Amino acid sequence: MPNHEGFSDFFYASTDGLKLHARIYGEANATGWPVVCLPGLTRNARDFHELALYLSGSAKQPRKVIAFDYRGRGKSAYDPDVKNYNVGVEAGDVLAGLAALGVNEGAFIGTSRGGLIIHVLGMMRPATLKAIVFNDIGPVIEANGLAHIQSYLERERTPKTRAQATAAQRSVHGKDFPALAGADWDRMVWALYRETDGGLVPDFDPKLVDTVASLDLTQPLPDLWPQFEALAAIPLLTIRGANSKLLSTDTLQRMRERHSKMEAITVAGQGHAPFLETSSLPDDIAAFLDRAEQQNSPE
Template sequence: MASEGFSDFFYPATDGLKLHARIYGETNAGGWPVACLPGLTRNARDFHELALHLSRKAEIPRKVIAFDYRGRGQSDHDPDIGHYNIGVEAGDVLAGLAALGIEQAAFIGTSRGGLIIHVLGALKPTVLKAIVLNDIGPVIEAEGLAHIRSYLDRAPKPRTFAEAVAAQRRVHGADFPALSDVDWARMVRAICRETDAGWVPDFDPALVDTLAGVDLSKPLPDLWPQFDALAAVPLLAIRGANSRLLSVATLEEMNRRHPGMESATVEGQGHAPFLEIGDLPDWIAAFLGRFENQVKQK
């Protein structure tokens, strides 16, 4: 798929499962590589436009690795759904980086991807050169998780591409008034695959079962200790103005605990903002370049 700006990379997890990632800018060696970690049911395609920007258009072209977790995209499904957890998935990311010979990288984590970054900070803090958290923090709002569980439980089964786009707009349109027709179409191509039965979500359906046992009537466990351990790592936090998962209060507390943190609120988007829209690609590229230059000047 080099003509589309990336190559496919397959590697074994420690338990033998075959996992997949996309590699953009494979020969780029001038800056920190970037590891892109998607949300719960999302995959490497979510980052396609941003990865093209960071690997081709940014002032410092970078190697970008966009991961498919186990059970998503082109990675194998796991017969044991108990392995669909952020600890195992963090280990899978480290295995992929090791297979590529990458010891350190900047990380961009959307939703679940940001939770995995918190775990990476505990498992191998030296791997983190910089962090972008996309609509995620140490506290997950129960309302946001309930919304995710609700639409996954009642996911439609569209027969055509147009039906698939219409279904996504029905569920998410109120939270994402900033999206254009092109954006909605790109979203569907990223999260679904075409089959004989129609356009289906590109993940193991068993993933939905992993949310079934979460008691949303009680506060969800937080990750403040893990977040505090990231205090020395350059951090950019992005929040969708209409997000139900990352609250304004949590973002403010993140700023208080990490005085060097930069933050941005994206109007017209909810959970989670599309990182390829508007000024976001340039903001992310500038953030990475600025802190990389500071390290080089020391």
């Protein structure tokens, strides 16, 4: 089981009064841009645990890392109004959390939905974004990728043991992630589920499934090209799983064309979304952040 040391819990109130949560790593790291980690749709701050430990402790330039639980996920309160589970509200929650922490700017890492929230933050508060890492997300979401997410969320069951949970996740995602080892799947299960008297349950509000199930994938999905183009001056690294169904190679190429200085990494043997603590990704991310900050420094 991953080490639970190395962070503190931070609770704050949203503008509409919900009690929300974030993890803070490396609180004593006062130099360098802080790193803000934003998880996927049904995920939570635990997804970033290993990467956060590295960035806050082992990297050449240790940084403060803030990993958020959106409303309805992890240790954040569930929202009684399902309509508030949207990227606009969640972007506002992130800004409220940063304000409560006294953080005005930072480098942002967004996995899947987290990357969509970064697109919105670029419109709401562009000065907050000093560097960006997109993890398997861009301004265009492929319908077949969303259909895959709809399918496995609808089939989500309550396993009795962690072994059953691991087997279930490998059954659903194994073909897209042949590069993962047993310990990787164990970390995924540890991050995704919480224990109850009846077994393990996914650590998010079940109503979130409704927000995905209600999408009509027979209609064209809106894109975020205007929002993406507004990020053109911000250092950007995009990570794509080679087997991703959500971020296509065509979209990645178009992103390069519209953001001429964008860096990109394709992760072999992984799909949506790559595990950021695997392979050379922690070093790659840390090096990108160091380069971006150095280039931003006045001569």
